[in-house]
Amino acid sequence: MAAKGKLTVALAGNPNSGKSTIFNNLTGARQHVGNYPGVTVEKKEGSVVYKDYEIVFVDLPGTYSLSAYSEEEIVARDFVVQEKPDLVVHIVDASNIERNLYLYTQLQELGVPVVLAMNMSDIAEKKGMNINYRELSRLFGKPVVPTVGSRNRGTQELLDTVIDLHEGKIKREKIGVDYGEEISAELDKLKKLLRERSGALEGYPLEWLAVKLLENDAWALGFIGGLPGGGEVLWQNEKSRGHLKRHFSDDPEVVIADRRYGFISGACTEAKSCSVEERHDLSDKIDKVVLNRFLGLPIFALVMYAIFKFTFTFSGPVVGWFEQFFEKAGEWASSVIPEGLANSFVVDGVIAGVGGVLGFFPLVLFMFFAIAFFEDSGYMARAAFVMDRIMHKFGLHGKSFLPLMISTNGCAVPGIMASRTLDNKKDRLITMMVTPFMICGAKLPIFALFIGAFFAPGQGANIMFLMYALSVAIALGSALVLKKAVFKGETSHFVMELPPYRVPTIQGLLLKMWERGWLYIKKAGTIILLISVIIWAGFTFPQMEPGEGASEEAAASAQMEQSFAGRIGKFVEPVVRPLGMDWRGGVALIAGVAAKEVVVSTMGTIYSLGEVDPEEAEPLKEALQNDPSWSPLRASAFLMFCLIYLPCFVAMSVFYRESGPSIKWTLFLIFWTTVMAWAASFLVYQGGRLLGIGG
Amino acid sequence: MKRLSDLAPGGRASVVFIQAGHHAHHRLAELGLLPGEKLVMFNNCGTGPVTVCVKGSKLSIGHGLAGKIIVREERDGC
Numbered sequence: 001m002a003a004k005g006k007l008t009v010a011l012a013g014n015p016n017s018g019k020s021t022i023f024n025n026l027t028g029a030r031q032h033v034g035n036y037p038g039v040t041v042e043k044k045e046g047s048v049v050y051k052d053y054e055i056v057f058v059d060l061p062g063t064y065s066l067s068a069y070s071e072e073e074i075v076a077r078d079f080v081v082q083e084k085p086d087l088v089v090h091i092v093d094a095s096n097i098e099r100n101l102y103l104y105t106q107l108q109e110l111g112v113p114v115v116l117a118m119n120m121s122d123i124a125e126k127k128g129m130n131i132n133y134r135e136l137s138r139l140f141g142k143p144v145v146p147t148v149g150s151r152n153r154g155t156q157e158l159l160d161t162v163i164d165l166h167e168g169k170i171k172r173e174k175i176g177v178d179y180g181e182e183i184s185a186e187l188d189k190l191k192k193l194l195r196e197r198s199g200a201l202e203g204y205p206l207e208w209l210a211v212k213l214l215e216n217d218a219w220a221l222g223f224i225g226g227l228p229g230g231g232e233v234l235w236q237n238e239k240s241r242g243h244l245k246r247h248f249s250d251d252p253e254v255v256i257a258d259r260r261y262g263f264i265s266g267a268c269t270e271a272k273s274c275s276v277e278e279r280h281d282l283s284d285k286i287d288k289v290v291l292n293r294f295l296g297l298p299i300f301a302l303v304m305y306a307i308f309k310f311t312f313t314f315s316g317p318v319v320g321w322f323e324q325f326f327e328k329a330g331e332w333a334s335s336v337i338p339e340g341l342a343n344s345f346v347v348d349g350v351i352a353g354v355g356g357v358l359g360f361f362p363l364v365l366f367m368f369f370a371i372a373f374f375e376d377s378g379y380m381a382r383a384a385f386v387m388d389r390i391m392h393k394f395g396l397h398g399k400s401f402l403p404l405m406i407s408t409n410g411c412a413v414p415g416i417m418a419s420r421t422l423d424n425k426k427d428r429l430i431t432m433m434v435t436p437f438m439i440c441g442a443k444l445p446i447f448a449l450f451i452g453a454f455f456a457p458g459q460g461a462n463i464m465f466l467m468y469a470l471s472v473a474i475a476l477g478s479a480l481v482l483k484k485a486v487f488k489g490e491t492s493h494f495v496m497e498l499p500p501y502r503v504p505t506i507q508g509l510l511l512k513m514w515e516r517g518w519l520y521i522k523k524a525g526t527i528i529l530l531i532s533v534i535i536w537a538g539f540t541f542p543q544m545e546p547g548e549g550a551s552e553e554a555a556a557s558a559q560m561e562q563s564f565a566g567r568i569g570k571f572v573e574p575v576v577r578p579l580g581m582d583w584r585g586g587v588a589l590i591a592g593v594a595a596k597e598v599v600v601s602t603m604g605t606i607y608s609l610g611e612v613d614p615e616e617a618e619p620l621k622e623a624l625q626n627d628p629s630w631s632p633l634r635a636s637a638f639l640m641f642c643l644i645y646l647p648c649f650v651a652m653s654v655f656y657r658e659s660g661p662s663i664k665w666t667l668f669l670i671f672w673t674t675v676m677a678w679a680a681s682f683l684v685y686q687g688g689r690l691l692g693i694g695g
Numbered sequence: 696m697k698r699l700s701d702l703a704p705g706g707r708a709s710v711v712f713i714q715a716g717h718h719a720h721h722r723l724a725e726l727g728l729l730p731g732e733k734l735v736m737f738n739n740c741g742t743g744p745v746t747v748c749v750k751g752s753k754l755s756i757g758h759g760l761a762g763k764i765i766v767r768e769e770r771d772g773c
Contacts, residue, residue: 065725069718099727099750216717250730251717257724261750284737287753293740385755389743392757398744493719494744494757495726 004052009162010079012107013091014100015062016378016499018119020044021149021508022091023059026159033515041075041420044515050159053166058085064099064497066106068219070423080110081204087162091117094124094131094146095500097272098264104140105177105260111205113172114142115161117154121146123500127281128274135271141173150505176207177263179256182247186214186240193233200227213237214244215253283500287382296386303379304405307370311363311410318362326355344540345533353532353594358521363441364414365517367406371418372512376504381496388494394476395483397422398494400431404475407438408468412651414520415440416658426487430479432655433669436647437475439468442596446642449600453621454635471643478676531649535594538565539605560605565590579641579678580634580685589641595648633693637685645677646670699756699764700745702736708766709733715763726754728764 013019024031027046044059060079061072068074080088090107092100097118107114116136118124124131137144143161147154164170179187190210194201201209204223212220214237221237224230244252290299330351337343374380380402388398399421407415415435422428439447447467451460544562560566561583569587576586584606592599600620607623624630647655652666659665702708710732713720727750728734737753738746746755756764 067721067725069722096751099752102725102727215721251720253717253721254724254729257721258729261727261729283753287738287746291738291746381755385744385746388755388757389740392743392759493715493722493760494755495719495722495760496755497726498746498753498755500752 005054007053007055007087007162007166008058008083008085009055009087009089010058010060010083010085011089011091012060012076012080012103013062013119014064014093014103014497016497017062017091017093017100018149019059019062019091020512021505022089022117022119022147022155022158023057024507024511025149025152025155026057031511031515033518041071042515042519043075048159051163053163055159055162058083063103065103066110067215068217072423074219077106077110080107080112081208082202084203085112086166087113087115089115089117089158089162091119091147094118094121095127095129097124097131098261098268099497101264101267102257102260105263106208108140108142108174108176109205109208109211111208113165115158115165116140116142116144117158118144118146119149121154122148122151130273132271136267139175139267139271141175143170143172150502177260179211179259182244183214183252183255183259186244187211189236189240190214190233193236194224197227197229197233211256214240215256216241216251281500283378286501287498290379290382291385300383300386303374303383307367307374307405308409310370311367315363315366318366319359322359322362323355326351326359329355341540341543345536348540349533349536350529353536354529361517361521364411364520365513367410368414368516369509369513371402371406372509372516373504376502376508376512378499378501381498384496385498392494394479395487396431396434396476396479397424397427398496400427400479403431403435404438404472407435407440408471409439409441409444411442412436412438412440412647413654414516416651416654417516417519419658429659429665430482430487432658433482433665433672434475434479436651436655436669436673437471437478437644439471439643440596442648443642445597446592446599447639449603449621450624450635450639453624454630454632467639467643474644474676474680478672531594535565535591535598538568539563539591556605557607560587575678578686579681580631580637582629585638589645592642593646593649595650596642599642633685633688636688637681640684641677641681643677644673644680646673696765696767698762699736699747699766700739700758700761702739702745702766702768704736704739706736706768707733708736708768711765711767713764715760719760719763723756723760723764726750728754733769734766 011019011023023044023046027048030048031044031046033042033044041061045056046059047054047056049055058079060076063070063073063076066073066077079085088107088110090104092104104114104116118131118133118136121131131146133144133146143165145154145158145161147158161170165172178184187207187210190213191206194206194209198206209220209224213224213233221234224233224237227233241252244255248255289295330347333346333351334343337346371380374383383401384398386398387401391398391400400419402421403415403419405415406418412435415438416432419428419431419435422431447464451463455463539560541564542562544559565587566583568590569583572586572590573581573583576582576589579585581589584603587606588599588602591602603624604620607620607627624635646652647669652669655669656662656666696711697708699708710728710730712730713723713728715723732749734747734749736745737748742758744755744757745761746753748754
């Protein structure tokens with residue numbers, strides 16, 4: 001088959017316009033997920049061979065506009081301007097065309113050929129809207145294709161139209177927004193100045209740049225300001241903006257938005273008619289209950305409980321298989337590799353380390369599936385709405401609840417990654433900073449061990465509950481402090497669309513689950529191998545000869561004391577002594593930075609017990625009880641430290657990448673958590689001693 | 696004239712002006728909350744965000760921001 005060539009087609013559209021469904025229909029499973037360079041915005045690509053063309057579809061982030069307010073918007077417009085796709089398919093929710101077409105008014109200014117896909121045309125029809133697609137096409141000068149993504153209708157027509165437009169079989173006309181005499185005159189002045197510098201504009205369309213300047217777009221101002229002679233353009237822009245402000249007594253960017261909506265509403269009056277009065281639909285009825293002042297929070301709690309129940313019920317057996325697999329792999333490696341350093345390296349270093357993280361993978365997948373279900377159905381936007389009332393009081397955003405929730409009993413790594421849904425950088429940093437305070441699945445064994453060893457069974461559940469309550473209080477309290485002290489300035493505003501409820505498609509859910517799961521594996525997998533090896537080396541070297549007649553366990557214990565890790569533990573002993581710990585506590589805490597459950601297995605090695613399964617630590621419990629250097633008070637101080645201190649290495653590395661990447665914020669996170677953990681632990685231990693609770 | 700945050704559920708109003716900073720003002724304009732735009736209050740608990748129907752979809756707006764949107768209530772629906 002002779003290929004006629006390769007086409008790059010970008011898919012643009014609002015969030016909730018059914019863009020990913022169309023993308024999945026167009027490309028099937030031939031997808032590739034990555035990141036746009038330098039930012040934490042996901043980039044999805046997929047390809048299809050159609051009519052001898054290889055068409056590569058790039059799914060742009062869902063946005064309402066192409067201003068420079070969020071990374072998504074900048075990524076979307078930079079892709080169109082710099083990568084110069086052959087075409088853009090703009091996916092419009094046909095049942096909500098006015099809001100959706102706002103993005104179109106900006107896309108067409110970028111000068112790229114556009115095909116309009118009127119998605120969910122069936123829902124529009126059901127709502128009693130008659131849209132004359134041919135008329136709409138004539139008014140905009142662009143091809144219009146009605147589609148129904150959820151039933152894979154219109155996909156073929158969309159592909160045909162893309163190729164026809166590319167081959168020039170469809171005529172396209174340039175019909176832009178009429179900004180009115182005053183604005184157009186100022187735009188012309190700017191365009192004239194820009195044209196004189198067109199060599200340096202890097203392919204950005206003049207028309208679009210001029211509009212962006214008048215809109216006071218931060219990026220455009222910076223870009224033009226950096227050009228030779230750019231000062232003159234900015235000076236003219238200030239003059240033009242001042243003039244328009246006086247003329248309209250409103251910001252020019254607001255007047256421009258008004259004109260764009262005017263253009264859309266003009267087209268809609270001609271091409272759209274409503275045969276029935278818009279009535280309250282099912283979504284409204286559900287929202288009356290879900291957003292209710294009294295029922296909102298209980299329903300939210302119920303949904304969260306359902307997500308946890310689903311995740312733990314169904315992932316349990318699969319997690320078991322994974323653990324067995326790594327156990328078997330370890331046994332097999334032990335039998336193949338002769339005893340010695342190489343054996344220890346593979347079994348204790350690589351397999352145990354990687355297995356520790358991958359063991360969580362099924363749990364994470366199931367949780368992603370449950371979350372995708374509530375996202376695609378439309379509930380997550382409501383959850384953010386319900387939670388905003390509480391979160392706002394602590395300087396967080398309604399959407400911040402999701403990272404915190406994923407981290408509780410789950411894992412902070414996908415939690416930190418989920419903070420991407422926050423558009424504001426400050427909100428995102430605060431959320432990422434407090435997410436690791438939640439009690440993740442790996443911290444649980446530490447709590448179980450110490451609470452089991454030092455508190456009566458009846459007390460245990462209360463102490464555990466207290467720990468959960470403390471983790472939430474510390475996370476929210478820290479957020480408040482960070483907001484007041486570090487991230488000062490204008491609070492970001494809570495504005496979001498509540499999309500109509502929809503039944504998610506299985507294909508969409510599975511793809512979403514897999515994409516996010518794969519991202520987790522890539523993030524966690526690459527770093528964990530390295531860290532596992534470093535930690536292993538820290539406990540293994542320098543090697544020492546076991547003493548005469550010493551048992552294997554005693555030798556392991558002595559080896560640990562002599563190892564680098566043991567020496568570090570001794571070194572930090574003066575620091576942890578005021579917290580009621582000796583060097584052994586220090587070593588366990590340091591090892592816990594690799595992964596929190598390692599605290600338990602390290603304790604096992606220290607107490608000469610050999611291998612300790614964090615799930616069944618009965619003998620270790622007894623050893624701790626019998627050790628006079630521990631007491632309930634000391635255990636409480638130790639747990640307090642575990643609750644707050646440094647997130648594990650994987651979480652830190654993901655934090656580093658997701659925060660910018662920013663060394664500054666990562667160091668801040670390390671400092672903040674360590675100081676707070678020490679202070680809280682100090683208060684518990686010394687305060688307890690003052691009150692005479694124990695030594 | 697009253698603040699959007701004071702509009703009771705079911706109340707119909709049109710936007711008169713917005714007192715928020717440039718950034719928030721522009722953002723709201725882009726989402727269709729422009730002077731003259733008609734809206735219907737869907738949900739308002741007195742605290743926390745409010746939900747309004749505007750431009751054919753539901754928009755939820757934080758309480759603080761809703762207090763900066765000045766609307767004129769329309770007595771007999773439309």
